[in-house]
Amino acid sequence: MHCQTGSRGTYVPTSRTIAGDPLERIERLASENAVVIFSVSSCCMCHAIKRLFCGMGVNPTVYELDEDPRGKDMEKALMRLLGNSPAVPVVFIGGKLVGAMDRVMASHINGTLVPLLKQAGALWL
Amino acid sequence: MANHRVGETGLTESRPPNHHHHHNIPYAVLHGMNVPTSFIHQEGSAFGFGELEEAIVLQGVNIRNDEAKAPLFRPAATLEMFPSWPIRFQQTPRGSSKSGGESTDSGSAVNTICSKTENQLEPESPISTKNTTPLDHQQEMASDFSRTGTSQNQPVAKLPQEKRRGSTSEKQLDAKTLRRLAQNREAARKSRLRKKAYVQQLESSRIKLTQLEQDLQRSRSQGFFLGGSAGAVGNISSGAAIFDMEYSRWLEDDQRHMSELRTGLNAHLSDSDLRIIVDTYISHYDEIFRLKVVAAKADVFHLITGMWTTPAERCFLWMGGFRPSELIKMLISQLDPLTEQQVMGIYSLQHSSQQAEEALTQGLEQLQQSLTDTIAGGPVIDGMQQMAVALGKLANLEGFVRQADNLRQQTLHQLSRILTVRQAARCFLMIGEYYGHLRALSSLWVSRPRESMMSDDHSCQTTTDLQMVQPSQIHFSDF
Numbered sequence: 001m002h003c004q005t006g007s008r009g010t011y012v013p014t015s016r017t018i019a020g021d022p023l024e025r026i027e028r029l030a031s032e033n034a035v036v037i038f039s040v041s042s043c044c045m046c047h048a049i050k051r052l053f054c055g056m057g058v059n060p061t062v063y064e065l066d067e068d069p070r071g072k073d074m075e076k077a078l079m080r081l082l083g084n085s086p087a088v089p090v091v092f093i094g095g096k097l098v099g100a101m102d103r104v105m106a107s108h109i110n111g112t113l114v115p116l117l118k119q120a121g122a123l124w125l
Numbered sequence: 126m127a128n129h130r131v132g133e134t135g136l137t138e139s140r141p142p143n144h145h146h147h148h149n150i151p152y153a154v155l156h157g158m159n160v161p162t163s164f165i166h167q168e169g170s171a172f173g174f175g176e177l178e179e180a181i182v183l184q185g186v187n188i189r190n191d192e193a194k195a196p197l198f199r200p201a202a203t204l205e206m207f208p209s210w211p212i213r214f215q216q217t218p219r220g221s222s223k224s225g226g227e228s229t230d231s232g233s234a235v236n237t238i239c240s241k242t243e244n245q246l247e248p249e250s251p252i253s254t255k256n257t258t259p260l261d262h263q264q265e266m267a268s269d270f271s272r273t274g275t276s277q278n279q280p281v282a283k284l285p286q287e288k289r290r291g292s293t294s295e296k297q298l299d300a301k302t303l304r305r306l307a308q309n310r311e312a313a314r315k316s317r318l319r320k321k322a323y324v325q326q327l328e329s330s331r332i333k334l335t336q337l338e339q340d341l342q343r344s345r346s347q348g349f350f351l352g353g354s355a356g357a358v359g360n361i362s363s364g365a366a367i368f369d370m371e372y373s374r375w376l377e378d379d380q381r382h383m384s385e386l387r388t389g390l391n392a393h394l395s396d397s398d399l400r401i402i403v404d405t406y407i408s409h410y411d412e413i414f415r416l417k418v419v420a421a422k423a424d425v426f427h428l429i430t431g432m433w434t435t436p437a438e439r440c441f442l443w444m445g446g447f448r449p450s451e452l453i454k455m456l457i458s459q460l461d462p463l464t465e466q467q468v469m470g471i472y473s474l475q476h477s478s479q480q481a482e483e484a485l486t487q488g489l490e491q492l493q494q495s496l497t498d499t500i501a502g503g504p505v506i507d508g509m510q511q512m513a514v515a516l517g518k519l520a521n522l523e524g525f526v527r528q529a530d531n532l533r534q535q536t537l538h539q540l541s542r543i544l545t546v547r548q549a550a551r552c553f554l555m556i557g558e559y560y561g562h563l564r565a566l567s568s569l570w571v572s573r574p575r576e577s578m579m580s581d582d583h584s585c586q587t588t589t590d591l592q593m594v595q596p597s598q599i600h601f602s603d604f
Contacts, residue, residue: 048488
């Protein structure tokens with residue numbers, strides 16, 4: 001299964017984005033794909049989380065906020081959403097917020113991540 | 126305390142050859158007794174000369190050990206107590222002693238002792254601080270002591286002499302006796318002063334210690350951020366030192382919890398009772414992970430290099446701790462019997478932890494690559510800037526160690542969910558014992574005898590080897 005390993009994930013053209021509340025934008029982007037990761041290209045933990053999903057056979061949609069003109073605002077919005085932790089990486093599955101790396105790993109270990117992925121259609125068997 | 130005292134009033138280093146080392150009679154016991162008085166009253170060999178002999182030897186040994194503390198060697202204080210061994214002292218010139226002409230008297234020896242003792246505290250007596258050759262005097266004394274055969278005979282031999290002297294000149298004996306008594310009182314007084322000074326020193330050290338502990342507690346609660354060398358104690362940062370301390374305490378608790386698990390299992394407690402014990406153990410693990418969060422902030426390199434663990438554990442180290450999938454692999458075979466569902470659960474757990482480990486490892490590798498790119502050669506426009514960027518990247522290490530610890534913690538929790546209460550109790554006991562064995566292995570490894578260091582003449586070579594065991598490596602068992 002092909003997986004984006006580079007720093008640029010599936011890039012969403014800016015023409016599709018509508019000026020407005022960054023959080024709204026985040027939520028909209030998150031709902032457009034089964035697995036959405038907000039990342040920063042230079043962030044190593046983001047790299048780790050991408051590797052995790054790729055290793056599971058999932059093809060996540062990645063938004064590199066440092067390559068987005070409105071990335072800064074979105075980072076701030078994410079920080080508010082998560083409460084103080086580093087803004088990225090943040091994972092949405094099936095349009096719903098899963099969380100940062102620790103939540104994602106915890107859900108993988110306790111066995112809830114795979115069912116969630118299957119439910120969202122990101123994983124088959 | 127005995128050592129301290131002995132340091133001032135003990136034998137020289139030349140030990141009588143017929144004595145052996147490693148006795149441990151508290152000098153204070155002997156010195157505390159008002160022996161001279163009783164002796165002078167000629168209660169004879171009712172007194173244990175054997176003990177005295179031991180004490181003399183002991184003091185000799187302790188002097189050797191306490192060389193740093195006692196620059197001036199002193200004749201055995203017990204000799205003080207047996208002033209009737211004058212023959213030896215008569216032979217040693219005591220021109221410097223107070224009792225000028227009384228060179229033939231053990232009293233003179235006592236005086237010399239006193240004077241030398243005073244040198245260390247405060248020179249009360251008008252006598253001198255004649256340290257000219259105290260060592261020689263004492264060595265001569267000691268050699269006299271040994272030359273004349275076993276000491277056992279001497280005191281006894283002196284008794285009749287004492288008696289004889291007493292009978293020939295009643296008045297003379299009284300004077301001598303009185304003088305000796307006075308000198309002994311003086312020596313006892315000096316000893317008491319020394320003891321007081323020592324106790325005061327101990328007290329102040331204790332106060333200092335409690336103050337230090339309070340400071341430590343305060344700074345720990347405030348959460349400090351330290352560079353590697355800031356506030357360093359030796360080569361270790363204070364963040365690392367504090368964690369090491371907390372970790373060793375955690376290990377002690379671990380032992381306690383493990384024995385609770387053991388007794389709980391053997392006692393066939395009800396599931397609900399056992400559940401309480403198991404949950405307590407899980408909280409105990411949660412505690413170390415909390416401590417590691419703080420430690421990662423303070424000194425991530427200390428965690429990631431495994432300097433807080435023993436060598437054997439260190440070789441299995443993954444991102445500052447154990448590798449969860451390895452732990453599960455170790456447990457799988459020992460956890461039988463498992464239901465099919467449990468087996469699936471455990472294998473699924475192992476699989477997902479492997480995936481998570483792999484992801485974190487790759488993330489760390491990218492960090493290393495990025496760091497290398499930053500600091501490796503190439504056109505350096507701004508060295509400081511380069512370093513600043515590198516520092517920023519290094520800061521990410523903390524995040525990785527935290528995620529690794531998070532993974533470890535989640536794995537343990539999941540294990541307790543999959544297993545029954547009894548299985549979970551056995552499982553945690555197995556984990557604890559496994560690491561206990563690993564730690565023991567480290568200790569044995571460090572203290573193993575090395576061929577190159579063996580030499581025929583050194584009968585205490587094994588002692589040296591055991592001393593090679595680094596305390597830090599024995600005490601710290603790892604997680």
